[in-house]
Amino acid sequence: MKKRFYATGLSDAVGLGMYLSLSVLFFDKAVELPNAQIGLVLSVAGITSLLGAMPIARAAERFGTRTVLTVLFLARAAAFLALSVSHSFVAALLASAVAGVLSRGISPLIESELIAQATGKEAVGALARLRSLRNAGMAAGALPSGAAIAIGEPWAYRGVMVLSAVLFVGCALISRTFGDSGHTAGSAEGGPSRVSVLKDRVFLRITALYGALTMSALVLGLGVPLWVVQQTQAPAWTVTLIQVLNTALVVVLQVRVSRGSENLGTARRMMRRGGLLSALAAVLVPLTAFGDAGTDLALVVAAALLFSLGELYIISGTTGAALLHIPEGRKTAYLAAFNLGFAVTTVVGPPLITASVGWDVWGWLGWGVYFTVVGAVAMRVPAPLPAGAGPRRPVGSAA
Structure with a gap:
């Protein structure tokens, strides 16, 4: 199946x-x-x-x-x-x-x-x-x-x-030809609804972290190509090269990197590592202002590799943390909410990224600080409640 x-x-x-x-x-x-x-x-x-x-x-x-x-x-x-x-x-x-x-x-x-x-x-x-x-x-x-x-x-x-x-x-x-494992009496009567998902504050924090950290994928896919063609001496085909590198690394390494992310401590460290790798990549990009065509090409490729590795750790860590906090029988609604993290990023990210490219070195240093801070925040994701501990308190509930 x-x-x-x-x-x-x-x-x-x-x-x-x-x-x-x-x-x-x-x-x-x-x-x-x-x-x-x-x-x-x-x-x-x-x-x-x-x-x-x-x-x-x-x-x-x-x-x-x-x-x-x-x-x-x-x-x-x-x-x-x-x-x-x-x-x-x-x-x-x-x-x-x-x-x-x-x-x-x-x-x-x-x-x-x-x-x-x-x-x-x-x-x-x-x-x-x-x-x-x-x-x-x-x-x-x-x-x-x-x-x-x-x-x-x-x-x-x-x-x-x-x-x-x-x-x-x-x-x-x-x-x-699929079965209907998601169609149960529990989901039809009092099961997971949009309201219950959107009141799970811990899961919403993980979803927000997912969106914030996956901004790195948009920076690589949009910000780096704009910088390459506008601010560097690297050949134009470098844009295609970094796309190919990113795809190849994800296809080859995603399964391997994800191992162990079912443990919350490991998932937290993966998110932090992904943020730090993305921060390092962002700081590396403006160094192209000081090199020739060959140096610029090498720096851009190095930054692309760091961004791609960061993306692998970010996806693995956020997914692992999210799965740990999804209540039994609620995967459909919770995964839909989780995917909205990146969906929102694709809407708000492009104007921010294109504007930051115009800020030259300061824009890239800003992204470096951003990914470092978000990666550090990821270390504070709380552990899921133990089985049988009762439902999580929703947003705005009384103490």
């Missing part, structure tokens, strides 16, 4: 990889939107992605993960087919908004089903393997997109969207 979950996650990632690596050019070359409208379409998709996760998780608890996943994948396929035939701003905006609502709800459902019956150590390993596969899938999705870009014709861009839709239909078919 687990192979089906991995196959679904991989296929989903390939389809998303096609879209993410092509979206801006698709709206430019195929739909022929001006830059301002492209930015608006992408912003609306990002905002709507924050709205769907918790309602989707609640629906899965009520109607069963298999049913909801099947409907979601079919709806996503329909949205991508609508994108493939879009010829106007309104059509592109509506299709992207629908796809955005679905985007943050699907992954937590796959994750919760994958680890439904797993112990702490098994769950950590399973999620790490899924993440490695998804990163490989995202990279694979860039290949047909690259072919479409090379062809340069609108029909090629639209064809990639159709191919993505076909993959999502395939995911829906696989989802129909």
